[in-house]
Structures are given as structure tokens and as C-alpha cells.
Amino acid sequence: MIVLQLVLAHLLGDFILQPTQWVEKRRKKGKGLVFRVYHVLVHMILVALLTGFSVDTLWMIPVIGASHFGIDFLKDRFYSKKRAVALFLLDQLAHLMVIAAVVYGDGVNFSNIELSLESIYALAIGLLLATYVSSVLIRMVLNSVLNELTDSKMDESMRKAGLIIGMLERVFVFAFVVLNYWQGIGFLLAAKSIFRFGDLSQKDHRIKTEYVLIGTLLSFGLAMLSGGLYNWIT
Structure with a gap:
């Protein structure tokens, strides 16, 4: 279940709760840092809310926040219109790899994940991906x-x-x-x-x-x- 919670938090933070102005201003010198911090804070709040502020998962919040900041910094640093698609795919892959590493570090066995009670998360993720x-x-x-x-x-x-x-x-x-x-x-x-x-x-x-x-x-x-x-x- 933690896997779906973290992926859902990522999709909400990156595609629903990130205004287009933030993305554009993140690439500008000076104000870029401020909007990048706003974006990371949104992600950290979403992770905290979706995991229910569980004591066992609190350590994931700063890890995901810090990694998200670093990945977005590199993406904005090397951004160009010609590289937009490649950077987008690499950016999303990097975020998902961090989530996988965090979940693996929490001791979750991916081969034994029970999803019968988490179909709502899977549905939300599928619809967000499709839209x-x-x-x-x-x-x-x-x-x-x-x-x-x-x-x-x-x-x-x-x-x-x-x-x-x-x-x-x-x-x-x-x-x-x-x-x-x-x-x-x-x-x-x-x-x-x-x-x-x-x-x-x-x-x-x-x-x-x-x-x-x-x-x-x-x-x-x-x-x-x-x-x-x-x-x-x-």
C-alpha cells in the first residue's frame, strides 16, 4: 500500500498541484529557488497526509523532499525545448526510482504486496496517468x-x-x-x-x-x- 500512496502523492504534486507558473519560474535565476521549495513542500505535505503521519514512515518525508529538490534542480539546470521530452521522462523515472528505493528500504517485499484493499489508489494513479x-x-x-x-x-x-x-x-x-x-x-x-x-x-x-x-x-x-x-x- 505504501508504494501506491507515494506514487499517488508524486502524481498529485507534480501534475495537479503544481501551477504552470511555478514550472516556468523555477527555470529563472533568482526566483527559481523559491518556487522549487514551494513545489517540494507540497510533495512533503502530500506524502505526510497520504501515509497518515505514521511514525514508521516519517523518515520518508525529508528523503523524498530532498531527492525531489535535487532532481528538479538538475532538470531545470539543463532544460531546453529540444531536450524537454527526454528530461521529462528522465525526471519521472528518477522520482519513481527514489520511491522504489525508499519503499525497499522500508522492508517492503514487492513480490508480496497485497493490493486487494488498495484498488482506489491504483484507480487514482491510472486516471492521473491517463489524463x-x-x-x-x-x-x-x-x-x-x-x-x-x-x-x-x-x-x-x-x-x-x-x-x-x-x-x-x-x-x-x-x-x-x-x-x-x-x-x-x-x-x-x-x-x-x-x-x-x-x-x-x-x-x-x-x-x-x-x-x-x-x-x-x-x-x-x-x-x-x-x-x-x-x-x-x-
Whole structure:
């Protein structure tokens, strides 16, 4: 159970309770330290709350806080738009490795973890991965692959609409995978193709077509991975 508690605390702290302004200001000299400390404090509070302030796990709070500060410092120090996706993946991997090390140090045997009473944690983690975490990753991939989409060809309303549609479709795909209703994914993809790709048939819509196609494939793929992970855990 402690594994899921720590992972849930990480996802909430990194993707739900971290405003975009914090991420941007962390990379600036001077104020960066302050917002990095804010971010770490949020993580430490979440760990304390989700573990119930247990005396046996209190030592994890400063360890996770200190490691999170160091990992984020390195990520911000070497950040660039070209390296955004790679740094994001390495950053998340490093945080998860710290959580694994902390849990291992607490004497938990990963092969014998009982998850029957912790399905709510697994569900929360799966949904967060399918929605917010996937949104961040998809946005970075699209920005790095299709830089021209940042100009007037892709207005702000289209980006916001795509964000909402993407989250909703990933929730549906996640549910279909959990329910083992794979036909539903096919129907959803077909429906999106009819409504979304039908308006992008002209030659001057090539960029938007690539944007929608790459975003759709990433969205469906990440949602299926999240659903598969939930099924594996439970």
C-alpha cells in the first residue's frame, strides 16, 4: 500500500498541484529557488497526509523532499525545448526510482504486496496517468516535433479544445481497457476520425492533420498503457 500512496502523492504534486507558473519560474535565476521549495513542500505535505503521519514512515518525508529538490534542480539546470521530452521522462523515472528505493528500504517485499484493499489508489494513479500526465507528455512531444504549430496556424482555442477532448477520450479508453471492452476503443477512434479528420482534408491543413494524428495516436496509446497498468496492479 505504501508504494501506491507515494506514487499517488508524486502524481498529485507534480501534475495537479503544481501551477504552470511555478514550472516556468523555477527555470529563472533568482526566483527559481523559491518556487522549487514551494513545489517540494507540497510533495512533503502530500506524502505526510497520504501515509497518515505514521511514525514508521516519517523518515520518508525529508528523503523524498530532498531527492525531489535535487532532481528538479538538475532538470531545470539543463532544460531546453529540444531536450524537454527526454528530461521529462528522465525526471519521472528518477522520482519513481527514489520511491522504489525508499519503499525497499522500508522492508517492503514487492513480490508480496497485497493490493486487494488498495484498488482506489491504483484507480487514482491510472486516471492521473491517463489524463494529466499524458497531457503533459503529449504537449511536449507535439511542441518538439511540430514547432511550427506554435504560430498563428494553431490558435489558442484549438489547443484548449484539444486538451479537453484528449482528456475525455483517454478516460473512455482507460475505462474500456479496464472493462476489457476493446471494441469500444475501435468505435471511439472511428467516431473521432469522422468528426475530426473530415475537416482536415485540404492541402493547407497538412500541419493540423499531422498535429491531430500524432496527438490521437499518443493519446490512445498512453490511455491503453494506463489501463493495462491498472489491470496489472489489481
